[in-house]
Every structure is written in structure tokens, then in C-alpha cells.
Amino acid sequence: MRPGRRWRVAAMVAASLAVAFALLVSAAPAAAHEIRQVGAYRFTVGWGSEPAYVGEENSVQLILTSRTTGKPVVDLGTTLHLTVSFGARTMAFALVPTFDPDTGLGTPGDYRAWLFPTAPGDYTFHFSGTIGSQKIDQSFASGPTTFATVQDPTAAEFPVQTPTLTELAQRVNVALPRLASASQASGARLLAIIGLAVGALGLIVAVVALLTARKA
Numbered sequence: 001m002r003p004g005r006r007w008r009v010a011a012m013v014a015a016s017l018a019v020a021f022a023l024l025v026s027a028a029p030a031a032a033h034e035i036r037q038v039g040a041y042r043f044t045v046g047w048g049s050e051p052a053y054v055g056e057e058n059s060v061q062l063i064l065t066s067r068t069t070g071k072p073v074v075d076l077g078t079t080l081h082l083t084v085s086f087g088a089r090t091m092a093f094a095l096v097p098t099f100d101p102d103t104g105l106g107t108p109g110d111y112r113a114w115l116f117p118t119a120p121g122d123y124t125f126h127f128s129g130t131i132g133s134q135k136i137d138q139s140f141a142s143g144p145t146t147f148a149t150v151q152d153p154t155a156a157e158f159p160v161q162t163p164t165l166t167e168l169a170q171r172v173n174v175a176l177p178r179l180a181s182a183s184q185a186s187g188a189r190l191l192a193i194i195g196l197a198v199g200a201l202g203l204i205v206a207v208v209a210l211l212t213a214r215k216a
Contacts, residue, residue, distance in 0.1 A: 033061070034146040038138055042067050045125055045140040046147030048112055053153040059112040060084060060125050062095060072109025073131070074099055080131055082113050085124040117150045 033046030041064060048059035060082060064073040074097070082093050093113035099106035117123065124141045142149050154161045163171070 032147050033063070034140050036138065036140070037067055038136065039134045040067050041065065041073065041131060041134070042070075043127070043138065043140075045127075047142075050148040051156075052117060052148045052150045053156070054117055054120050054150055055153065057114065057116055059114045060093065060095075062111040062127070063107075064109050064111060064131075072099075072107075074101065074108050076111060076131065079129045080127060080136060081129045083126045083128070084113070084115065085126065086117075086119060086121065120150050120152045122149050 032050050033044050036043045036045070044061075044063035044065075046061055048061040049056075052058050062082075064076060065071060066073060076095070076097065078094075080095060082095050083090050084093055093115060095111040095113050097106070098110040098112055099108045122142045124139055126139045128137050130136060140146065154163075
């Protein structure tokens with residue numbers, strides 16, 4: 001084999017390997033997501049943006065594919081429901097596809113529910129309803145082996161740490177009773193001053209009336 005041809009063959013092999021690697025990376029599920037086989041489907045669930053921080057817009061991400069063919073499910077519709085739980089609190093969210101079949105933009109099989117997590121800790125995503133004729137009842141909880149726990153952003157803030165919305169709300173809740181108490185005290189002082197002024201005015205009127213009566 002001639003040297004020039006040898007170099008061309010090596011370049012073609014390297015290019016093929018690069019393309020294969022790129023396809024493998026693009027087909028791989030997002031990092032720090034939990035993958036679960038659910039009947040005829042494969043669920044890949046986690047936060048749309050990780051690390052997840054308090055007060056920053058994020059999303060519950062569901063990558064839904066066929067278990068047998070690996071093809072994305074693009075016709076989910078509205079039969080699959082999502083409930084997000086934190087402790088004893090729960091809230092329902094709508095799953096929205098990121099893929100637009102008209103323009104081809106977005107990722108097929110990628111569904112999101114947008115939210116702002118407002119407290120640090122572990123969240124649970126519960127999917128219920130149906131996909132086609134299959135019933136779904138699956139819960140995914142954040143943790144060390146699944147997907148990210150929501151963190152307080154102050155640990156990553158630099159150079160100035162700003163309070164979160166939750167911390168601001170807590171400070172307001174603490175300050176309001178103090179302001180109300182101070183306002184009540186100020187109101188009581190004002191009423192006392194008004195009372196003294198009215199009393200003094202009444203005394204002056206009485207004295208003037210008495211002097212007028214004596215002159216008469």
C-alpha cells in the first residue's frame with residue numbers, strides 16, 4: 001500500500017470512529033437520571049438542569065422510549081399525569097413535549113414539566129395514568145443513586161451570597177409581627193397625646209367659660 005493511500009485510509013477510519021463516538025454520546029441518556037423499564041416502555045427521569053438549585057427555573061424531565069425498539073415515543077398526549085412531592089406537599093404539573101413535529105425542532109420523546117423548586121432537599125416525581133393501553137403508576141425519588149437533590153445556591157455563589165426567596169420570606173414573616181407591635185405601640189402613644197391635647201383643650205374651654213360667666 002502506498003504511503004499516501006495509507007494516510008487516507010487512516011484518516012477515514014479516524015473520522016468513522018469520531019462519528020460513531022458522537023452518535024453514542026448523543027444517544028446516551030442525560031447524566032444523573034434514573035432509568036427504569038416500565039412494561040413496554042423505558043423511563044429516563046430526572047431534573048432537566050443539574051445541579052438543581054433553590055429558586056432557579058428547572059424542569060422535571062421524562063425521556064420516553066420504546067423498550068423493544070428504543071425509538072422515542074412522540075405521541076404521548078395528555079393521558080400521563082405528573083405529581084411532584086416534597087415532604088407532605090404535592091402539586092400536579094403538565095408534561096409538555098419539547099419536540100415540534102412541524103418544525104423538527106427539539107428532542108423526540110423528551111417531555112418536560114417546568115417549575116421553580118423553592119426548598120432544598122429531595123423531591124419525588126410520580127407518574128400515573130396510561131400510555132396507550134398500558135397503565136402507569138411509578139414514583140422516582142431524588143437521591144445519591146438516582147438524580148440530583150435540590151441544593152441551596154449560596155454554596156456556589158461568588159463573590160456575594162444572596163438570600164433565596166424562601167429565606168427572604170422567612171425574614172419577612174419574622175419582621176412583620178415586630179412591625180405590627182411597634183405600630184401598635186406608636187398608635188397607643190399617638191392616642192395618649194391626642195387624649196392629653198383634648199383634655200387640655202377642654203380645660204381651657206371650661207376656664208374661659210367660667211371667667212365669662214363671672215364677668216356676666
